[in-house]
Amino acid sequence: MQTKYLLIIIGLLSNFIGVKAQQIIPSSKLTIQGRAFAKGPDFHRIDTTKYHDLPPAVKKLYTHSAGLFVTFHTNSTKLSIDWETADATLGNNSTPIMSRGFDAYVKEPDGWRFAGVARPHLKNAESSFTMVENMEKTEKEFLLYFPLYKELRSFQLQIDEGATFTPTVQQYDKKIIVYGSSIVHGASASRPGLAYPAKISRNINADVINMGVSGNARMELTVAQMINDMEDVDLIIMDCVPNCSPEQVTERTFAFVQELRKVHSDTPILMMESIIRQIGNYNQEWKKKRHEQNVNFRTEYDRLQAAGYKNLFYLPADHLIGDDYEGTVDGTHPTDVGFERMVKIIQPAIEKILDLR
Amino acid sequence: MQTKYLLIIIGLLSNFIGVKAQQIIPSSKLTIQGRAFAKGPDFHRIDTTKYHDLPPAVKKLYTHSAGLFVTFHTNSTKLSIDWETADATLGNNSTPIMSRGFDAYVKEPDGWRFAGVARPHLKNAESSFTMVENMEKTEKEFLLYFPLYKELRSFQLQIDEGATFTPTVQQYDKKIIVYGSSIVHGASASRPGLAYPAKISRNINADVINMGVSGNARMELTVAQMINDMEDVDLIIMDCVPNCSPEQVTERTFAFVQELRKVHSDTPILMMESIIRQIGNYNQEWKKKRHEQNVNFRTEYDRLQAAGYKNLFYLPADHLIGDDYEGTVDGTHPTDVGFERMVKIIQPAIEKILDLR
Structure with a gap:
């Protein structure tokens, strides 16, 4: 009552x-x-239980719903x-x-x-x-x-x-895997749809899978094996240099690509240098570190080519977030301005590789 | 010991x-x-105790250290x-x-x-x-x-x-007062120096005073009287339309400019329309409101000119935050992308008015 x-x-x-x-x-x-695999637990990007050797931080980051x-x-x-x-x-x-x-x-x-x-x-x-x-x-x-x-x-x-x-359900023309750091993950876009993988996805109608793992993109072989389980991949982008020490770049890049080639024998791979971190404008240690990261990555790219690996593409850091030192929120993470500038360079590179033009 | x-x-x-x-x-x-007056209490922008009629919200907002x-x-x-x-x-x-x-x-x-x-x-x-x-x-x-x-x-x-x-102590070529809404105040630049008044200040070496009062730029006569107490002003920018209802725009604009002219008899005044809020892309009420705000502001500008007021300039909203609907964080507040686009239009307008080119 x-x-x-x-x-x-x-x-x-x-x-x-x-x-x-x-x-x-x-x-x-x-x-x-937006997932690499059709299914996953709840709203996780990847079911990482299959990949035992993944560092715990990487597993946790793939529970984030990015992308x-x-x-x-x-x-x-x-x-x-x-x-x-x-x-x-x-x-x-x-x-x-x-x-x-x-x-x-x-x-x-x-x-x-x-x-x-x-x-x-x-x-x-x-x-x-x-x-x-x-x-x-x-x-x-x-x-x-x-x-x-x-x-x-x-x-x-x-x-x-x-x-x-x-x-x-959206139908896409291409499927692109982007493995990388916080920059791929989306920091510091102002909203989810302005992370660069999402922007490129809308621009070229591609299923761009966000595999960004903030601070933890260190090219473990397990990650390459996980990418190897992904099907119908048209392009793999490696934007992981920012999270690797210069030494890790040297130690891991060749083996990572070698591992990818075991399954993705001919899939184009775009190897991206780290953006030029503005925190290194005056911090000499950061400037040196970033420089060495990219120099070492280029060396590994050259080694891979010399070893006969085909269909590898290389994107230098020049101009990636613009040349006015104003593309980041904190010297490391691009703002929407940084991402807009990155897309202006990355997207044409992708279109050229995938012959979309 | x-x-x-x-x-x-x-x-x-x-x-x-x-x-x-x-x-x-x-x-x-x-x-x-970056203050309108040489002195102020602690790190407040303006000592508002002199301006009794200011709404409490406006007083509080001028305690923010913006600019x-x-x-x-x-x-x-x-x-x-x-x-x-x-x-x-x-x-x-x-x-x-x-x-x-x-x-x-x-x-x-x-x-x-x-x-x-x-x-x-x-x-x-x-x-x-x-x-x-x-x-x-x-x-x-x-x-x-x-x-x-x-x-x-x-x-x-x-x-x-x-x-x-x-x-x-920095020496500036010009002094510009920018009175306005949260957009002037700086939401949602990613860091303080990327608010548009600060960007323009660095670009053209002007002392650009941030008088943004988030959500509360409603052209009270007391605000005009406060601006009248400011000396050596080369330009006054009115970017206050976003916070005024269409009716307030009609009721207050003429009187506000009239008040400013009692002291700043010949100082250029740049009257800016509200940016086109992306929240009105699909929200029909917002779309209508924003349209009426700007139409009414233009009418008041025309009335002021017809009444013989000189040295008034008008900046329409067209293209102010770009034409791709991606310049804001939430449909209202520009991101660094929105601000970068605004500066590309506002700065040349300022340079033309102040004959800086």
Whole structure:
């Protein structure tokens, strides 16, 4: 009896304050894309349990949902999301939207257009946010990128009651694996869709798999073996130099490529130098380290070529984040400006290798 | 006796773990610049106690240290900072470095070059950070921008023991007042020096005063009276449209300019439209609001001209943050990409008005 009255009061209040009934879409209705393998545990990028030798830090980083996304059609006038991340911790050099939030795009004749973001709660692992509202009641296809720097535990969408909803699956022309550091992982783009693998994916309609492992891209052979289990790969990008000491570059590069060639015998491999870290503008040790990283990487590239390895491509660091020293947030991690400049150089290189032009 | 042994042990430990003695530079040794008035309480932008009618939110926002900076010469190989902000709260659409940290630049023949940042502690109001180390022991001039979105309570620098230290004062060719919204205030540049007033300041050697009051730039007459107390002003920029309702734009613009003209009788005034908010890509209410804000602002500009007011300039929103819908973090606040694009349009407009070309 009491419950009945409570429900009536809630109903009256809802009308009064303009709360409309909503339709809940559980994440299980959607197909997660952007993964190297079709399936994975929850919202992890890779099921690393198969790869015993992976360093624990690498395993943990592949639980981050970087590069994952879902797409769907709806004519809802409002799109909201409830979600939970593993915890509520943040970085001091990046936006909470990038690390723990979402961004949404709508498909237009000329590509995906930004629609809104989901801003995370700053103290709770659980968040709720309305990404877009007051939309025209027309059918649109939405793309939703997942948080880059956090394990996503769960999410559900909210749309208008009575709105249409159809999950979709994107078809891509090419599949590109990008293995690398925090820069691949997405730090410090301002939102998930502005990490450089995601930008290139939208620009050239390629399934660009984000294998960035912040601070931990050190070319372990197990990583190469994991890439070897990936199918239908059109290009492998190695942007891992920033996380390797100059000595590791020398010790590991040749063996890593050699391992990749055991399965990907002819897949193009693009070997990228480390961006020129602006922290080395005045820090002489950083300047020296970065220089040696790239010099050693070039030496290994030359050795690989001399050893007869084909279809290897090399991208020098020159101009990668621009020449005005203003492409990073902290001297190391590109901002959207840095990423925009990187894409302007990396994308034409990819198009040339894959003959997309 | 015990203290003596403790000091000996600390001394031995310090040598052992490589801690070098440091020289402390209290902030009182430095001249704070970037302020509209020569003096202010602590690190506030403006002493608002004189302006009784200012809304409390505006008063509070002028306690934020946005746009303030210090410069100095030193040959230290390391530059560290300890500082305290009013509290440790953060925004969900911006980096902690921008809101609560510092960035450092070094003067080079072609301008100021990025050197490093001070990353704030995420939970404590007090932070410590080494901005640059391992520098050559040569004399350099440093520029240090203060946090944009927080009241700075105190800071002190740490340099090598025995290093030189000389505070400097920058001389500027022009003085520009920029009154506006969160976009002027600096959200969501990745670090303080990338707010658009700071970027333009470095580019054209102008003292560009950041009068951004996030969410609260509503053209109160008291604000105009405050600007009227500022001396030697070469240009006043009004980038306040984003915070005014379309009705407020109509009600307040004419009177605001009229008030400014009581003192700044011939100072050029650049009236800027609101950037085209990407949150209005699909949100029809936002799209309509933004359109009306700008249409009404243009009407007021025309009315002012018809009424005989001279030396007024108008900057339309077209292309201000680019045309690819990717210049903001959240549909409202420009990222470094948005700011870079804004500067490419605003700066030439300023140069033309001030005849700097």
